[in-house]
Amino acid sequence: MDDNSENLIEIHDLKYSRGPRAIFDGLNLIIKRGEVTALMGPSGTGKTTLLRLITRQLIPEHGTIHVCGVDIARLSQAELYQLRQRFGMLFQNGALLTDISVFENVAFPLREHTKLTNRLIRHVVLTKLHAVGLRGAADMMPSELSGGMARRVALARAMVMDPDILIYDEPFVGLDPISMGVIVRLVRRMNDALGITSIIVSHDVEEISVVADRSLLISDGKVAASGSPDELRLAKSELVRQFMHGMADGPVAFHFQAPDYDKQLLGRDSE
Amino acid sequence: MTKLFRDVYDSGVEFVRTFGAFQLFFMQLLRHTPAMLIRRFDLVVKQVFNTGALSLVIIMVSGLFVGGVLGLQGYSNLARFNAEDSIGVFAAFGLIKELGPVITALLFAGRAGTSLASEIGLMKATDQLSAMEMMAVNPVQRVLVPRFLGGVIAMPFLAAVFSMIGLFGTHLVAVELLSVDVGAFWQQMQMTVDLEDVNEGIFKSLVFGVAASLIAVWEGYNAIPTAEGVGRATTRTVVITAIAVLVFDFMITAFML
Amino acid sequence: MRQTRAVEVGTGLFVLLGMGALFFLTTQTTGGDDFSADETYTVEARFENIGSLRNRAPVAMSGVTIGRVTNVTFDPVTLEAVVEFVIDSQFSQIPDDSDASILTSGILGSQYIGLQAGGSDIYLENGSEVMFTQSAIVLENLIGKFLVNAGSKDDD
Numbered sequence: 001m002d003d004n005s006e007n008l009i010e011i012h013d014l015k016y017s018r019g020p021r022a023i024f025d026g027l028n029l030i031i032k033r034g035e036v037t038a039l040m041g042p043s044g045t046g047k048t049t050l051l052r053l054i055t056r057q058l059i060p061e062h063g064t065i066h067v068c069g070v071d072i073a074r075l076s077q078a079e080l081y082q083l084r085q086r087f088g089m090l091f092q093n094g095a096l097l098t099d100i101s102v103f104e105n106v107a108f109p110l111r112e113h114t115k116l117t118n119r120l121i122r123h124v125v126l127t128k129l130h131a132v133g134l135r136g137a138a139d140m141m142p143s144e145l146s147g148g149m150a151r152r153v154a155l156a157r158a159m160v161m162d163p164d165i166l167i168y169d170e171p172f173v174g175l176d177p178i179s180m181g182v183i184v185r186l187v188r189r190m191n192d193a194l195g196i197t198s199i200i201v202s203h204d205v206e207e208i209s210v211v212a213d214r215s216l217l218i219s220d221g222k223v224a225a226s227g228s229p230d231e232l233r234l235a236k237s238e239l240v241r242q243f244m245h246g247m248a249d250g251p252v253a254f255h256f257q258a259p260d261y262d263k264q265l266l267g268r269d270s271e
Numbered sequence: 272m273t274k275l276f277r278d279v280y281d282s283g284v285e286f287v288r289t290f291g292a293f294q295l296f297f298m299q300l301l302r303h304t305p306a307m308l309i310r311r312f313d314l315v316v317k318q319v320f321n322t323g324a325l326s327l328v329i330i331m332v333s334g335l336f337v338g339g340v341l342g343l344q345g346y347s348n349l350a351r352f353n354a355e356d357s358i359g360v361f362a363a364f365g366l367i368k369e370l371g372p373v374i375t376a377l378l379f380a381g382r383a384g385t386s387l388a389s390e391i392g393l394m395k396a397t398d399q400l401s402a403m404e405m406m407a408v409n410p411v412q413r414v415l416v417p418r419f420l421g422g423v424i425a426m427p428f429l430a431a432v433f434s435m436i437g438l439f440g441t442h443l444v445a446v447e448l449l450s451v452d453v454g455a456f457w458q459q460m461q462m463t464v465d466l467e468d469v470n471e472g473i474f475k476s477l478v479f480g481v482a483a484s485l486i487a488v489w490e491g492y493n494a495i496p497t498a499e500g501v502g503r504a505t506t507r508t509v510v511i512t513a514i515a516v517l518v519f520d521f522m523i524t525a526f527m528l
Numbered sequence: 529m530r531q532t533r534a535v536e537v538g539t540g541l542f543v544l545l546g547m548g549a550l551f552f553l554t555t556q557t558t559g560g561d562d563f564s565a566d567e568t569y570t571v572e573a574r575f576e577n578i579g580s581l582r583n584r585a586p587v588a589m590s591g592v593t594i595g596r597v598t599n600v601t602f603d604p605v606t607l608e609a610v611v612e613f614v615i616d617s618q619f620s621q622i623p624d625d626s627d628a629s630i631l632t633s634g635i636l637g638s639q640y641i642g643l644q645a646g647g648s649d650i651y652l653e654n655g656s657e658v659m660f661t662q663s664a665i666v667l668e669n670l671i672g673k674f675l676v677n678a679g680s681k682d683d684d
Contacts, residue, residue: 057405081407085407323543434553435549466558
């Protein structure tokens with residue numbers, strides 16, 4: 001089942017809609033092994049939906065998604081769960097289980113999927129917590145952690161089974177500069193030290209340019225641009241420029257769809 | 272005019288669809304039950320504690336007062352026929368066969384049902400269920416089944432405690448307060464009440480337990496993942512459980528008569 | 529882990545309390561003795577009118593419950609009610625000319641079979657029939673008789 005090719009994830013002609021809205025309309029995308037790939041795009045383009053499609057929490061209407069050379073639509077439940085164990089995912093809010101301690105949260109995948117002894121579990125968990133700098137918080141409860149700390153614990157949990165692919169869903173949102181710097185450093189270090197592949201969904205252009213090898217800009221259900229962060233910054237396309245430089249108006253309009261301004265104001269006045 | 276028909280038709284179809292999905296959900300829970308009972312019994316135990324042991328206070332207090340009221344009402348009504356001595360029978364039948372299972376189920380829905388629904392809904396809203404799926408842990412199995420089983424196991428015990436405390440409440444009122452003969456109170460009861468009646472009460476509380484736990488878990492799992500959605504799921508749990516319990520009560524009582 | 533122990537203890541107590549309540553309900557509120565088949569023998573009696581006598585009604589002698597009604601049917605040939613009941617085997621010396629009446633316990637009470645001892649030396653055993661029976665007193669007939677009597681007295 002394993003494929004040591006360069007492309008870890010290949011998406012061909014993906015179509016997916018939610019209700020009447022087509023979110024993806026013929027999306028083609030490749031994620032290379034060993035790289036940090038960033039998925040960027042304006043709000044609401046379905047970046048998180050794409051993650052769910054890759055992990056098969058959602059099923060596409062059309063098109064194929066291959067992970068490590070395997071068409072994930074063909075997998076049985078058991079095979080799917082096997083595959084998911086090779087992913088580590090960091091959710092936007094950390095998504096720690098609130099009724100158990102930090103230690104137990106990180107240990108959770110180990111307890112569920114392996115038969116390691118308590119001593120070994122302790123060893124692994126503390127090592128991972130140390131890697132994110134939170135070994136001392138092992139006995140705290142998730143409600144006692146700050147946002148940045150929770151996210152770091154979630155990262156430790158995502159790594160505890162030594163996954164091949166780490167997915168980060170908006171990891172920089174709402175963090176202070178220090179925490180943000182910590183996460184950025186961790187993402188890069190994990191990827192290089194462990195030889196894994198990382199996918200970051202984010203719209204933080206600044207941080208992405210520090211941490212990503214390649215960036216993909218998704219807009220209107222397709223890949224609008226791809227390349228290294230530097231290449232994108234110098235791109236000529238209007239859409240890419242608006243996004244990368246944070247311009248208020250451009251291909252992504254400032255004004256939400258509305259009737260004619262004069263008519264609406266004057267029409268009301270004359271009643 | 273046709274729009275009205277279309278709407279009625281659509282909601283009818285929607286109702287049937289939801290009902291079918293509900294049944295499938297029930298089957299799914301049952302399917303994972305043996306595995307959870309054997310392998311992760313500790314999770315089930317924790318849920319029996321959460322739904323059962325933590326509901327004891329309200330059950331016992333309610334039982335005591337319901338039993339007391341039965342004593343007062345029953346006495347005044349039976350006194351018209353000079354049949355005060357039958358107050359034990361009156362209270363026993365009322366509690367064991369009807370009030371015990373039904374009121375316990377309604378209180379359960381209010382205390383444990385809402386707690387389950389909101390807890391699960393919140394886990395959904397904060398992506399905890401998604402995270403579990405991503406970690407290749409089936410959230411239905413790990414989160415929903417133990418909570419469902421906890422409620423089903425706890426309910427008959429709660430109903431029995433309610434009835435027992437209720438009878439003591441009636442005893443207190445009738446014997447201590449209204450001077451009914453203590454011998455007549457218990458002896459008449461023992462002569463008239465059968466094991467069949469107790470069994471009927473236990474059967475009812477089991478059915479109600481399944482219904483209440485299933486509805487609570489379903490509402491939580493299908494809640495819209497916002498604060499408003501979780502709140503709605505909680506109120507729906509109480510309302511739907513109440514209706515279901517009363518409908519089942521009627522059906523079971525009619526069937527067993 | 530400390531938390532789990534408290535949870536376990538709490539659950540254990542809860543379940544014990546629940547089982548205690550169930551035990552209480554089944555033993556202290558019901559008739560207790562259920563007269564299972566091994567320790568009883570079956571006897572039959574025929575009545576013109578059994579009133580509201582139903583299955584599982586007690587059978588008492590001198591006020592003490594010694595058995596239960598197990599079956600109530602109707603004989604289409606003789607047009608009588610046929611009542612089958614079991615008597616606890618330890619009471620094996622009931623004369624076969626004893627009287628079986630259908631009585632009411634209390635005013636609103638349910639009906640039961642009362643056995644009045646006869647004088648015979650032959651005892652009831654499995655399959656015997658109680659020959660002397662008294663049907664249930666139906667309230668309407670009683671009132672009717674009373675009214676007729678009262679009416680006829682006035683005529684004198």
